[in-house]
Amino acid sequence: MGKRELYIEQRLQQAQQDGVVCLCKQVSDRKIRKAVQAGHRRFVSVKRITGAASSCGLCQPFVEDIIEEEKKKMR
Ligand code: FES
Numbered sequence: 397m398g399k400r401e402l403y404i405e406q407r408l409q410q411a412q413q414d415g416v417v418c419l420c421k422q423v424s425d426r427k428i429r430k431a432v433q434a435g436h437r438r439f440v441s442v443k444r445i446t447g448a449a450s451s452c453g454l455c456q457p458f459v460e461d462i463i464e465e466e467k468k469k470m471r
Contacts, residue, residue: 417458420451428459432466439463 397404409446415425423446431442439460443449449456 406417417462418446418451418455420455421449423448423459425462428451428462432463433470435468437463465471 411419413437416422418427427446428435431445436442436445442463448459
């Protein structure tokens with residue numbers, strides 16, 4: 397395994413341990429939930445505040461699911 401592959405592998409393992417949802421911006425599940433609890437109930441707002449899904453965008457469905465889940469808890 398080359399240095400680059402090793403680096404990527406280590407970053408992925410660390411991200412899983414830290415509960416990172418958005419790999420590009422290293423935004424965790426916890427940070428997204430905190431943003432929702434602080435009153436950011438819409439995806440665009442959470443994106444602006446946390447930076448989640450503001451690069452490749454592949455994590456957007458996961459971020460949206462977390463927002464919905466957190467909103468349900470608050471009802
Ligand atoms: S993984 Fe979130 S923007 Fe790329």
